[in-house]
Amino acid sequence: MSNLKIAVIGIPGKWSTEVLGDALEQRTGYRLVLDMAEVTADLADGRLHARGVDLTMLDGIIVKKISQEYNPNTLDRIELLRLAENKGVRIFSHAETIVRMIDRLSCTMTLHNGGIPMPGTIATEDIEAGVDAVERFGGAVFKPLFSTKARGMCVIGADQPEPAIRAAVGAFKSENPMMYIQQRLDLPGRDYGMVFLGGDYLGTYARVSQGDSWNTTIQDGGKYAPHDPPQSTIDLASKAERLFGMDFTTVDVADTDEGPIVFEVSAFGGFKGAKEGIGIDAAGLYADYAINKVSKG
Template identity: 60%
Template structure:
């Protein structure tokens, strides 16, 4: 057992956060789950405080989840962590890397510029151009720029009701992120990487009756064995971000595989249920190997 003090930033009480904190405690004897909503940044004193603990005095921080719901406020929380990083605290993954993934458009731009195949996508604030996109795609998926697990996403089909549906979406999402709906044959893939190296792949299979495959909407995890070309695609997608632990969302279509997004944090439950592996233990060992004694 090492005496390194490593905090886990996440959602107290959530399974993946607590599992990671347990794995850290089993190896270090130190357990600290950090809720960023209770962290105080004091630039006058140069401290980042959580319940009496200056996070700048820890040996490391693992970011399992920065917020329950993605929003621009999550970006502010990551900015706060930069103080601890500047004081020499190792952070996994680095705030700068996560920042590029919280905003869906930032992730999409990085993937596109890296030459990663993605669904046809239109981004606009113009309702008329959004209507044109729906007409071109036939059926389009409208996605909030800040969301996880398909929350806030909706399908809009070409037809008489499209204009009103677009207006409803735009009321809460003035910048509209619009993708062509693809036939996913009821499943998509989560390809997992640890420290930039391929770990495993699981499939998310639709629970039936929904257009997406998320576990939130009744999907289930099952094992999947990708071929080397598919692994190479996943590796190419995650490489620009430099994350310590991530999942690349991939779909197999009639025109070949495409990437939807790269996760800022990765999913522990999919690794457990779909791959039979302990992601919390693997990530903790990865972190401990990279923090100086």
């Protein structure tokens, strides 16, 4: 057992956060699981503290979840971690890397500029351009820039009168000034989470839609299942994740008639899909990885 001190930032009480805390405690004898809402940055004395612990004195911090729901305030929470990182604490993954991935548009631009195939995507503040996107795509999915697990997303179909489309686009814009719009694709009722640790491919699980839900998220009834993708798809996902350099991530991929496409690269990655879908103890592997990195300095 090592004497390293590695904390977990996440949602205390949630399975994925606690199982990572358990894995680190089993290996190091140290356990500290925090919500970022507990963390205070004191720039006067250079301390980042919570529960009486100066986080700048830790060996490492693994960020499993930065907040329950993504929003612009999430970016501020990540900025606090840069104080500890500047003091030499190893953050998994690097704070600036996480920042690039929390904002859906930032992640998309990186993937697009890296030559990664994605659904047709429009980013605009113009309602006319939003209406045109729905009609041109034959239906579109409107997504908030800060969200996870399909929260706040809506489908606007092209099979309705133009005034109804305009009203729906306007309603979305009222909550999302910069509209992120993706072509709704005819997918086979499943997509895939391709798991990477330290750039190494670990395996793939499928999220399979149940019933008539337009998305495959577990919150909307989707189920996990194993999947064995071809090497070409693994290579595509690997290319996508290398654009960000995350320590642990999941690349969301789907098959289309034109070949595989990437929806996003996750800022944190999913433990439950890896566990239930393909039997991988991602928390244990991540703990071992972090311990090894911190030990080497």
